[in-house]
Amino acid sequence: MARSRGRSLCAGGRCPDTYLIRGDSCGSWREGRFFMYGLRVALWGVAIGAFGLILTMNGTGSFDQVLIFLLLVLVVLCPAFGELYAARRKQRDWYVRTFTxxxxxxxxxxxxxxxxxxxxxxxxxxxxxxxxxxxxxxxxxxxxxxxxx
Structure with missing residues (x-):
């Protein structure tokens, strides 16, 4: 079965391809790879931005402990959620492709x-x-x- 970028090749109600785009007959835009990578990039971006704010606040001397704590939580949790989502998505995609x-x-x-x-x-x-x-x-x-x- 040939794979093509941008459209899916549906057979028997299954979508073997994860390159789905908005408007495909067998899935929504959330099923495509660009959503998974976009979500991961956004979460990593939030973490990097929060880390930058921590460094900026520490350098200027405005040290608010509650804000620093919340930013540290973002620095740790955002990448963790992004990578956890990617791992689960990889498992789910493999399972759907391998077993009908x-x-x-x-x-x-x-x-x-x-x-x-x-x-x-x-x-x-x-x-x-x-x-x-x-x-x-x-x-x-x-x-x-x-x-x-």
């Missing part, structure tokens, strides 16, 4: 070894074993699969 449904995921997994691990060592260990085989599989989907065995 939960049943397809279930068919691709060796059920007996996972069931044995779940029964002997617990659900968490079985999810860990499944994540070794499929590192980008979302944890919620892995747990759902292990519980349904």
């Amino acid at each position: 449904s939960f049943d397809e995921l279930r068919q691709s997994v060796d059920v007996l070894p996972l069931r044995r691990i779940r029964d002997c060592e617990g659900v968490a260990e079985a999810v860990h074993e499944l994540k070794k085989r499929y590192p980008l599989l979302p944890v919620a989907e892995a747990a759902k699969l292990v519980r349904s065995l």
Whole structure:
């Protein structure tokens, strides 16, 4: 299947392409890569701006502790949220591209070894074993699969 920038190639109700733009038949503008990168850049920009304000306030001697604390929170949390969003988005995109449904995921997994691990060592260990085989599989989907065995 060919990939093209700017338009999606929908097959069977699935969008294998993440280059969707506003007006595509299978998704909104939020599904495109430019939204993910734009959000990350904006959050990093807020963090860098807050850090610049901290340096400016420290250099001029106007030291308001509450404002400095709030700016430090922005410096730490904005990039963290941006990178967390990107990682979750990468997992979700991989899962949608790789498996059309939960049943397809279930068919691709060796059920007996996972069931044995779940029964002997617990659900968490079985999810860990499944994540070794499929590192980008979302944890919620892995747990759902292990519980349904």
